[in-house]
Amino acid sequence: MSGKWWKKSVVYQVYPQSFKDTTGSGMGDLNGIIEKLPYLSQLGIDVIWLNPIYQSPLVDNGYDISDYLAINPEYGSLSDFKTLLAKAHELGIKIIMDLVVNHTSDQHDWFKQSCERLDNEFSDFYIWKDPLPDGSEPTNWGSTFGGSAWEYVESRGQYYLHLFAKEQPDLNWENPKVRQKIYEMMTVWFDLGIDGFRMDVISLISKRQDYPDAPDDAVYTKSYYIGASNGPRVHEFLHEMHEEVLGKYDIMTVGETANTNSDQAIFYTDPAREELDMVFHFDHMHLDYGPFGKFSDVRFKMSDLRDVMTEWQEKLAGRGWNSLYWSNHDQPRAVTRFGNDSDAYREVSAKMLATLLHMMQGTPYIYQGEELGMRNVKFDSLDQYRDIETFAVYEEMLAAGEPLEAIQRAIFLKSRDNARSPFPWDGSEKSGFTTGQPWIDFSPDNTTINAAAALADEDSVFYHYQKLIALRRKYDVVSDGHYELINATDSDVYGYMRTLGDDKLIVICSFSDHKVTYQVPDDLFGAKLLLSNYADSAEVLGTLELKPYEALIYLK
Numbered sequence: 001m002s003g004k005w006w007k008k009s010v011v012y013q014v015y016p017q018s019f020k021d022t023t024g025s026g027m028g029d030l031n032g033i034i035e036k037l038p039y040l041s042q043l044g045i046d047v048i049w050l051n052p053i054y055q056s057p058l059v060d061n062g063y064d065i066s067d068y069l070a071i072n073p074e075y076g077s078l079s080d081f082k083t084l085l086a087k088a089h090e091l092g093i094k095i096i097m098d099l100v101v102n103h104t105s106d107q108h109d110w111f112k113q114s115c116e117r118l119d120n121e122f123s124d125f126y127i128w129k130d131p132l133p134d135g136s137e138p139t140n141w142g143s144t145f146g147g148s149a150w151e152y153v154e155s156r157g158q159y160y161l162h163l164f165a166k167e168q169p170d171l172n173w174e175n176p177k178v179r180q181k182i183y184e185m186m187t188v189w190f191d192l193g194i195d196g197f198r199m200d201v202i203s204l205i206s207k208r209q210d211y212p213d214a215p216d217d218a219v220y221t222k223s224y225y226i227g228a229s230n231g232p233r234v235h236e237f238l239h240e241m242h243e244e245v246l247g248k249y250d251i252m253t254v255g256e257t258a259n260t261n262s263d264q265a266i267f268y269t270d271p272a273r274e275e276l277d278m279v280f281h282f283d284h285m286h287l288d289y290g291p292f293g294k295f296s297d298v299r300f301k302m303s304d305l306r307d308v309m310t311e312w313q314e315k316l317a318g319r320g321w322n323s324l325y326w327s328n329h330d331q332p333r334a335v336t337r338f339g340n341d342s343d344a345y346r347e348v349s350a351k352m353l354a355t356l357l358h359m360m361q362g363t364p365y366i367y368q369g370e371e372l373g374m375r376n377v378k379f380d381s382l383d384q385y386r387d388i389e390t391f392a393v394y395e396e397m398l399a400a401g402e403p404l405e406a407i408q409r410a411i412f413l414k415s416r417d418n419a420r421s422p423f424p425w426d427g428s429e430k431s432g433f434t435t436g437q438p439w440i441d442f443s444p445d446n447t448t449i450n451a452a453a454a455l456a457d458e459d460s461v462f463y464h465y466q467k468l469i470a471l472r473r474k475y476d477v478v479s480d481g482h483y484e485l486i487n488a489t490d491s492d493v494y495g496y497m498r499t500l501g502d503d504k505l506i507v508i509c510s511f512s513d514h515k516v517t518y519q520v521p522d523d524l525f526g527a528k529l530l531l532s533n534y535a536d537s538a539e540v541l542g543t544l545e546l547k548p549y550e551a552l553i554y555l556k
Contacts, residue, residue, distance in 0.1 A: 006196075006252035006277060007321065007479050009046035010358075010469050011096070011365045015329050016053055016075055017061060018422045019368060021434035028422075028433070030076035034084050036425075039451065041091045043371060043462065044469035047252070048088060049198050051329055052098045053081070057107050059167040060145075060388055061329075061420075062098075063200060064105035068185045085193050094195035096252060101182050102201045103168040110181075111169050114160075115153050125178050126169045127161040127207065140213045141227070142220035146392035149224050163204060163224050165388060173205045173237055183244040190245065196252035199276070202238070203257035203268075206231030219293065221396075222259075229259040235267055238275040247274060254323050254363075255279045262315040269320030278321040278363060283308045285331060292400075294331075295393045295410040300338065302511040306485070306494050313360060313483040322362025326353055326370065332418040333369075333376045340513060340549060341375035348549045351464040351533035355551035356494060356509040358468040359478055366465065368423055372454050373461040376418040377443040382408065384441045390415040424450035459535075467531055471553070477503045486524075492516045493546065497524070505530075506554040510546040518544045527556035 020032025030053065040048065052062035055070040062072070071078050088095050104111055113122040129138035131152070138159055141149040143166070150159040151166045161170045171178050186197070207228050214223035238255075246253060255268060257279040268279050287304050290296025316322050326334035335341045339349030350373035358364045379385065382394065390411055397407045412418075417440060424446035425432030431446040443449075454462040472478045481498030492512040498505040506527055510516060520541060527541040530553045538544060541554045 004277075005250075006047070006363050008473070009094075009252075009363055010044070010472065011047040011049050011363060012040055012043070012045040013049045013051070013328055013365055013367045015051045015368055015420060017051075017439060018420050018433075020423065020425065021436065021438075024434060024436035025074065026434050026436040026438045027074050029074070030071070030080040030084050034080075034087055037084075037087055037091055037093065041093065042455075042466070043366075044466050044473075045093065045366065047094045047096060047195065049096045049365070050098060052100060057105055057167065059105070059165055063100050064103075064107075064165065064168045065100050066105040066107040067109075069188060082192070089193070094252075096196035096198055096254075097189060097194055098200060099186065099197035099202075100200040101171060102204050103162065103164060103170045106167045106169055114169075115155055118156060121177075124175050125172055127172050128156060128158045129161070129211070130158055139211050139227070141224040142222075143224070144221050145388050146221060146396055161207075163201075163228060170207075171205075173207075173233070174209070179237065179240065183241065186241075186245045190249045190251065194251075196254075199253065199255040201258065202255040202276075203230050203234060203260050203279075204228045206234040206237060208232060221293065221392075225259050230257075230264055235273070235275060238268070239273065242274040252363075253277045258282050262312050265312075265316065266320050269316065271320075278323045280323050280325065280328075281312065283312070288337070290410075292393060292397055292402075292410065294414045295397065297406070297409050297413055302494060303489075303491065305338070306488075309360070309494075310483070310485055310488075310496075313362075317361065317483065322360065323365060324357045324360055324362040325365040325367070326357060327367045327419060328365070329367070329419050330416050331367075332414050332416075333374055334367075335373050336376040336413070336418070345513060345549055346375060347373050347461050348533050350461045352509050352511075352549045352551035354461070354465055354468055355507065355531070355533065355553060358465075358472060359498065359505065359507045359553060360496075361479065361481070361483055361498070364472075367419060369419070371462050371465040372424070372449055372451060374424075374443070374449055375445065376412060377421045377441075378412070378445070379417075379441065382411065385411065385415055385417050386440045387416045387420070390417060422446075426450050426452040464531075464533060471530060475503070475505065475555070476500055477505045481505060486520060487518070490518070493518050495520065504556040506541060506552075506556065508544065508546070508550075508552045508554075510548065510550045512546070513548045515548070516546050518546050520544070524554075524556060527554035529553070530555050 016028050019028040021028050022031040053075045054065045055067035056062045110122050110125045114126050137148050137150040143149040144164045152159050214226045253276045255276045268276050287300040288298045290298050335350045339353050421443045422433040422438045427447045427450050454460040477498050477500040481500035484497045486495035493510050495508045525542050529539045533551045
């Protein structure tokens with residue numbers, strides 16, 4: 001029944017807490033998203049992905065859900081959500097929600113009852129294990145946010161598993177009653193009219209039942225991968241989900257699949273297997289990792305980035321489908337990480353990154369503010385951060401003897417709060433986001449980098465994104481063309497071609513902050529310029545002298 005409309009779509013990710021506040025609470029809300037639908041419609045996007053808006057204590061900003069069928073009152077009501085859905089649909093914009101079913105909040109009624117006894121309906125809804133003979137944890141796994149992945153509960157005399165915060169106990173997917181409850185909940189949302197789900201850490205739902213210890217050299221905060229990543233029944237569970245729910249609706253699905261390579265991704269996304277439409281992989285996110293994971297000041301190598309992007313384009317071609325992204329609510333700002341966020345090159349490199357990504361095969365995702373070229377937040381103090389992961393890594397690096405200056409640098413470069421500061425609607429004191437005190441501080445950049453300024457400047461990053469989206473709609477070669485590298489060993493320039501029938505789309509993106517000469521094959525000479533991030537780029541393709549971060553799209 002799937003129309004595969006998502007192959008032609010561009011998704012815009014809204015982080016509700018930081019998008020637009022209409023009540024003065026300092027937190028964004030559903031009515032704020034409704035108010036700004038015309039802005040998103042003007043950009044040209046097809047789908048909005050909403051981070052979790054369910055009832056939650058907000059220990060992990062909504063990824064700890066205490067009631068899957070209730071809207072968090074901080075964001076509004078179910079009636080508000082229905083209005084958002086209806087008004088978005090009127091504008092031709094679909095809505096997908098975040099599905100968080102690896103774990104719940106410890107405030108969820110299922111977990112409260114599970115803690116009570118070993119013999120009630122919910123006793124086996126979570127993963128409980130007896131202590132080892134010495135009373136210690138069942139395995140040596142660490143959790144993502146630091147500390148053991150096991151928490152002891154006196155009332156049961158057992159430990160429960162939490163791969164994330166201790167307030168986020170893992171559901172037991174081995175229990176068919178758990179799966180049925182989840183499918184029933186998903187059906188309620190689909191029947192309400194939503195258009196799909198982004199599935200949080202979905203590659204972790206199946207655990208090895210022997211629960212092995214991690215090797216001593218494993219990164220502690222990811223040591224659970226040995227027993228939880230791409231587990232033995234994950235594909236069985238997702239196929240069952242497709243049969244029970246997904247296959248009955250014309251919707252899209254994208255799974256967050258950390259620690260999943262391109263070969264494994266095919267198992268998730270091959271249409272014949274009837275699991276998911278696409279997955280978010282992390283291979284390009286790992287190119288600048290250090291001893292403390294992403295909290296590092298290492299700079300990626302463009303050749304490594306090109307290798308990763310090319311591998312996923314080639315491996316999934318004709319077998320699965322790519323999701324294309326530079327940033328999201330868990331990652332720093334793209335222009336700081338992959339471009340050049342200096343005043344001289346911020347806008348031009350932001351346009352370059354957009355060009356490179358949006359002309360590839362797959363479904364592009366724009367994280368809120370990316371279309372403005374927003375950069376990392378220059379907070380003055382560590383006290384301004386709010387993210388649970390940032391606090392955990394601060395303690396970890398401090399305990400490891402890292403100098404405070406190095407810790408602050410790593411946090412500035414990689415904290416999730418870089419993407420979570422309030423959206424700047426204008427250059428006023430409160431950025432047009434709220435009339436109250438925001439839940440997290442504004443970026444000092446908001447006075448100059450904001451939506452009002454972007455809309456008033458016909459050469460802004462916003463309008464470049466708008467043009468890229470229009471090109472995707474106009475030319476089938478963007479969604480359906482064959483991908484091939486040009487000059488695969490060039491150290492400064494990422495060039496590739498998309499071919500469909502007689503059409504050749506040529507994409508050339510410089511990652512250099514100085515001029516470079518670039519030679520394209522003679523048979524591509526004469527191609528006509530479709531879009532550039534400079535006003536004076538060569539109208540006809542030949543040997544090029546590329547300006548810093550120049551990005552070009554030609555058609556032949």
